[in-house]
Amino acid sequence: MIPPTRQRPALRFAPSPNGLLHLGHALSALLNADMAKALGGRFLLRMEDIDLTRCTPEFEQAIYQDLDWLGLDWERPVRRQSDHLGDYRTALDSLIERDLAYPAFMTRGEVKAHVARQEANGSPWPRDPDGAPLYPPVDRVLTGDERRKRMEAGSRHAWRLDMGRAIKQCGKPLYWTETGDGDTGEIAADPQDWGDVVLWRSDAPSSYHLSVTVDDAGQGITHVVRGLDLFHATSVHRLLQTLLGLPAPIYHHHRLILGPDGRKLSKSEGDTGLQELRRHGQTSADIRRLVGL
Template sequence: MTLPTFRFAPSPNGELHLGHAYSAMLNHAMAKANGGRMLLRIEDIDTTRCTSALEAGIYEDLRWLGMSWEEPVRRQSDHFADYEQALSRLIDEELVYPAFMSRGEIRAFIADSEGSGRDWPRDPDGVPLYPALDRTLGLKERGRRVADGAPFAWRLDVRAAMARIDPSLTWCEYSDENLVQMSLVDAQPQAWGDVIVARREIPTSYHLSVVVDDALQGVSHVVRGMDLYFATGIQRLLQDLLGLPQLRYFHHRLVPGPDGRKLSKSQKDTGLTALRKAGVTPLDVRRLVGLEVTGAPVPP
């Protein structure tokens, strides 16, 4: 029998805060309650912002919270070859294309369109969809631009991708922290448009690396914040395209800051290290995030 396998996957581009603590401890508690595996993964494909010092801080914070995990820890920056292999498959099957529009060109094109009275479509996060003008470029022109060193990103051709799979794509979503009630959610990956799956200088993206990692690590249950709920749709699409296993998901509530907004590294919200130095205990952290897990066993 395959053990339920959970993972906590932070990025070392800032200090962990209470929201991370809740997600980490929730995963750890579920794994322990169900006799499952607990994995830690360091998602550091952004090699310019992620640092070894911040990674060391993650280990220190998690151990302070009383967490343990299987070794070795998977560090994404050590496994670019795995993502490049997946990307090559998508390229060979003509499911991605090199997208050459810069951010400035994208903004200008969308502004011109909206100035003409057209409402430009946006993804579930409110970001305008990529115009995809270069999706129709001929192979010769694409090759010429790449050979000339034009910067580009590999974008998923969602229309072509949806034509390859069952259009009624869904994922299994639990409705509570004890993983008792489960329902099927309509994935709707097309709501994201042609998302980036890799860049010229880095052969992956968050979406691509996370589905490859989960499959290679044998993850069965993904427990993460509601801010990634809709992103599951594009990840389910990539799983099907790459022939990877379907997982079960629970997207937990977010821990708000004092002003009611989502906690964020970019906003320099108080980190766990500062709380620890201020005398806050791990038990205090559990109370602050309202963590309570009854330990009902998850289905195999």
């Protein structure tokens, strides 16, 4: 049971409208709604539609239909990330002004080649908790003049957090309160494990880490209920919350619904899609049973 807070509890379900919902989404949405009801709190919905090339109004409408079919009711209006790009830019600018973010010019191919060269020499390259190689420190050490010249020349770039500098400015160990299906209690945050994370992408505005941190504060979210696959990312979010002066919610990371191959479900798994299950005569009560509720 997740504990209440002094303010009225607020929980959110935050899907991306870039595909159809599946059983894993159903578990998360139902848990958020159930816990909000148990706490006498609010159940909110957020569309994480920053990827403007993949997110569509059709998928958004399908999400509403699926949630309605599950018997869920949420507060209106729905928050769309695409309506709040200015909020994310303001947060980014505050980090840039404090010299906590820098322009990163290396492409994915260049990063891959850099890592391959290092590992070919027998030096294993550090990787983040998701297994991706950490961003090389090449751009972090550029001078201000070098950065300006490259940007003025039109060089494509993302913005990354200077993790070492950010942790130093934070100046204290970070923790979060966890009540989910894995480790619980006060969890020590280890944002350094992620290296210089992306804050603003070169091919899309903002990044998941920055936008979700700003969104949760903007919506007054007191309890974040989401899958265990995002457990370790909470370390980055706690760091950003501290740097930006934002409140820290209570976190509840729930078990994942896995496919026959033992991997987390994806939106391409048609046989676990809610629309497909509905077409085959399943009811919302059946879905609750299928996800173990």
